[in-house]
Amino acid sequence: MQKYSGFGLFKHALSHHENWQRVWRNPTPKKKYDVIIVGGGGHGLATAYYLAKEHGITNVAVLEKGYLGGGNTARNTTIVRSNYLWDEAAHLYEHAMKLWEGLSQDLNYNVMFSQRGVLNLGHTLQDMRDIERRVNANRLNGIDGEVLDAKQVQEIVPMMDCSENARYPVMGASWQPRGGVARHDAVAWGYARAADALGVDLIQQCEVTGFEMEDGAVVGVKTLKHGSIAAGRVGCVTAGNSGVMAKMAGFKLPLESHPLQALVSEPIKPILDTVVMSNHVHGYVSQSDKGDLVIGAGIDGYLGYGQRGSYSTIEHTVQAIVEMFPVFSRVRMNRQWGGIVDTCPDACPIISATPVENLFFNCGWGTGGFKATPGSGNVFAATLAKGEAHELAKPFSMFRFHDGSLIDEHGAAGVAH
């Protein structure tokens, strides 16, 4: 792998940037791999990277039906935070946060991780009680957090309407200074490049159409383009399509796939240097480095695999943003899109063994998977390497829905996470 550095940039400038190495290979798949990962998004690529880096398993393939990072990795609103209420979830997301903090150096790829802080607004007395409880729980878990009043919120976000005249006046907020945003595409590309350098085969445009089974165990996958490929273990990281993959393997998951939409405005001058989320008014907004306002809110209520939703949802989203920021009312929106999110009944993911031996699933991240990308890949790699759940992944078994040990994160999951 060609190492990126300031000096390298200078050196390549001398040859007019015409000799940069390809970022990853485009290999033909082998007949057999130790581990096959289905799904080449952020989580799948991170899994492959940590398998190779931390567990020395380099005979790995990532099979992606489209192109790398083209699903929800390319469609999220790039927010990173770890202020979840329950210990299990908080530990998992904080594990991810710690990896985020060294990720650009680790991957030798600038993922533009910017810890500009995340505000979760409270508009009612109950909101404020919940915020206080959550911040205290966070601090006990070693996660940074503060409870702010309306005046402190106004100081951080001068452009927001924090007056008492608002329809839903801001009473305060939780504030996680270490939260922020990262460049979503760079995360996928960075992991892909680093995994490829360690010997992982990234196979694009290779749709998996079924599993090869023997005696209740998976022994490989069937693909549309390359026939059958054998595997010791298979990890499925297919987000919105996880239910479809589970059906191929002969079992059901407690997931429902919904459209989740987001939109960006035309680029404007710097106006918002943090992330603002409101559960109550129901919207969230940040400003990208390019200058566009990145806006999102809730899912469309119906099932959908079409990567698009209804206009009414966008209207409600924009209403919420204008309620918080009347100053944005004349900003024109530039692009709008949708992704398929696999929502779980308790708003927590599934990182789990399955009824099929040697087949593992990492799914159910629902509306908030991006922030967990490094942690998710890290614990799922350990799970695949050892054949049993990583310590942090244990509470997230799919079988928790049988014994009732759910981890209800609907509060901290918020708008959409």
Added chain:
Amino acid sequence: MFDIYCPHCQEYREEEEFHASGEAHIARPLDPDNCTDEEWAEYIYFRKNPRGIHHELWVHAAGCRKFFNITRDTQTYEIKETYKVGEQPTVTE
């Protein structure tokens, strides 16, 4: 944006008046005292979540406030039919 025919009101109304309430035809266990944990989980949490034809429960929340079912393709979003609760769908695949 869906244009939904409410079988109770017998007219097309826009999606904003309706609310999706998940998978239809989920029968409550007949013998609840003797259900295993797996059977309860199946009833409460596990859903078909198909990519394709789906029978789902909707409510005309800002209209007649009655529940009814829709057969819809979750990939193309095409609504195949709407029918009252208690009736069976005519489109199944």
